[in-house]
Amino acid sequence: MLLAEMEELNKNLNALEKFLHELPEKALNLGVRVLIAAILFFIGAKVIKLIRKIVARSLEHAGVELGVIQFLDALIKICLYIVLVLMVAGNFGFDAASVVALLGSAGVTIGLALQGSLSNLAGGVLILLLKPFRVGDYIKEDSHGNEGVVKEIGIFYTKLMTGDGKLIVLPNGNLANTSITNATEPSVRRVDLFVGISYNSDIEAAKRVIGEVMEQDPDVIKTEPMLVFVDALGDSSVNMGIRCYCENADYWTVRWRVLENIKLALDEAEIEIPYPQLTVHSLQRE
Secondary structure (H helix, E strand, O other): OHHHHHHHHHHHHHHHHHHHHHHHHHHHHHHHHHHHHHHHHHHHHHHHHHHHHHHHHHHHHHHOHHHHHHHHHHHHHHHHHHHHHHHHHOOOOOOOOHHHHHHOOOOHHHHOOOOOHHHHHHHHHHHHHHHHOOOEEEEEOOOOEEEEEEEOOOOOOOEEEEOOOOOEEEHHHHHHOOOEEOOOOOOOOEEEEEEOHHHHHHHHHHHHHHHHHHHHHEEEEOOOOOOEEEEEEOOOOEEEEEEEEEEHHHHHHHHHHHHHHHHHHHHOOOOOOOOOOOOOOOOOOO
């Protein structure tokens, strides 16, 4: 029994001695492989960046839309980095074909795990094909009320910039399956305003004053209808509706300027814009 234990101990000592003897060589080989992998990854990243730049410039010269360029650039980046990672893994002895086969056999599991991402990818493709909006358009998605200028249409997400400088990131899958209001697509946009005047004011005079403001505004399109009408009889005022048209790019400028000039013109014509009023009746006992 003791002899068997001594033999087993000698075997372990011999194995340890052999391991320590080969350790420097193995460490050197591993270090060389890590260095080669780092150099390969660095050079590959530079080549990928160059390829993306060449493709982007070629697409720009071909007149391709910015959204399509951004989408293809992100897709090319992902595909090339996958190839680069497989090449680096091959440097460590991994067989790229075996890795691909393993991923293929696990495709169902991966597909279920990435179901949301695949839905966003399909949504991005649909957006680029159907073109409900483009980069630079001002849109509003009706499911959550997010709105802003489209800055980027990526593979999985679309980025909007709000008027106050906030960045909203929306999944492409949701955008492809919800109703979207595109405020940039039409070249002409209608301006709707509402102003209340006193019940004691002359309605015709108010309509004339407001009409003159629209006629004098340089950006209101004179060939389109300009309407002033009684929209409602409110609790404290006669609510006047005002409609005119302008170029889409001038919408907010025209809206703010016309509304300000209407206030100034009504003041000059001594037409009152009343405050909310409440009439209180007092019951007195005799």
